[in-house]
Amino acid sequence: MGLKSFCLKKSLWVFHLAGASCNNCDIEILDVLTPRYDVERFGIKLVGSPRHADVILVSGSINQRDKPRLLEVYNQASKPVYVVAFGACGITGGIFAEGNTFAGPVDQIIPVDAYIPGCPPKPEAMISGLSKLMQTI
């Protein structure tokens, strides 16, 4: 285990990037911070800047306008950074994949390390997904 992985093992700081989402995934992400689920007990915390983040959590489909910005956020993040595609739209584009502004699912734009399926994924699914990601580090 390298030093970088060792540092990441215990507490993941998450930067949340909402693409062209319907807000459902976004409120469920906030929901896991609140008392019932409380992921902060695992050291998981939302941060305001990609430069501070260990994980970029991308929810929602990515449209033409989001695509260059998603790439920019990914390039800004200090490496190693793990990318999680969150929800049906993040993984495949979901119901919006046929839309005229759709620019491809997240894994065709930046490398993705974990997928959390659901529309929206339940908070339990998110905790499970992140804990599996932590085990692979």
Next chain:
Amino acid sequence: MANKRIIPVGPYHPLQEEPELFKLYCEGETVKDIKWETGYNHRGIEKLSESKTFEQVFFLVERICGICSTSHPFAYANCMEEIAQVEPPNRAKYIRSIVGELERLHSHFLWVGLAGHFLGYNTVWMWAWKYREPVLDLFEIISGNRNSYAMFKIGGVRRDISTDQIKLARKIMNELKKKNDLLTGAVMDDPVIHARTKGVGILTKQDVMDYAAVGPTARASGWEIDVRRDDPYAAYDMVDWKVITAPQGDVFAKAQVRLLENYESIKIIEQCLDGLEKEPEGDIEVQVKEIPEGMGTGRAEAPRGEVFHFVKTDGSNSPVRHKIRAPSYVNIATFKKSCVGQTISDATISLAAVDPCYCCTERMAFAYDWHTGKKIYDGNQLVELSKQKTQQIRNNA
């Protein structure tokens, strides 16, 4: 401009969950002007809707906005029922109203929590979101999902609410009433919240009328509008409730309106549960075989205000044109009134006060060629095109 500084909020800002860009033009601490840019969230839903069948459109419009995921299907169902000339049975009407009001409850709790978060008062956030959980549990029991409920169909609802679920819903509503008491007390009597929200982001009655604001934003400025009362649909004319207003128009008034609306929602749900017990079980839909050619409009009161849907059909199995207007589209424009003249630190709560929802609001700003990337129309040309079409229709009529 010499001393004007631009402070960008967005596109990916920790303040807002969704991508959008506000430019605050500031002189010192004071916000002098504000501009906003969207388009980060445009998914082309109106166009997508034309490729779906009438029943599939429900699942699409539900995903316009995750928080208003009943209001859009509600308006769309009202619209399609106007075209098909059907009236859902009473049991379906009650179930629709229950789901609609549960959504209002969870949305208002969510807003109170977020408002607390924006003020740096995370206790309110944690409390409000903790109290919101039982509502989501009830949704999960009734519909199978915490958000995006898929309860609606043309002529009725997809799932019945059983007697056991009615009992459980009553229990949850009773507990929620007490929790809302606690939260209302905590927000209304708190000196910090008073200091931060009273007299901040004021919209006068004239302002909200000028900007055609809807929902709690308009009601908190003393303008008494509510689609549920003005154009009753589902079970809202069968139950007793009142429209909550407040005259001040500041952020505090908006919080007050939303917290008191929670009580009205609980009242409506309890009366609908009473009504549900009187209706025969299982009578939840009327069969609709085909949708005739025609045009229809549907309205519904979302937690943020009026949702408007227009559908044109040609006798086939999918819409020819589907036009959607979400409440945030008009509410967000009021930022120009509420933010200008405030300090930067008050701008955030003024922005949050209308409960903005950008995913509802996205509109196409220009059309471009997919292959060459060349712009075909810009925003002004599109507006011009739209004006010409209206003129044509007028001339033909």
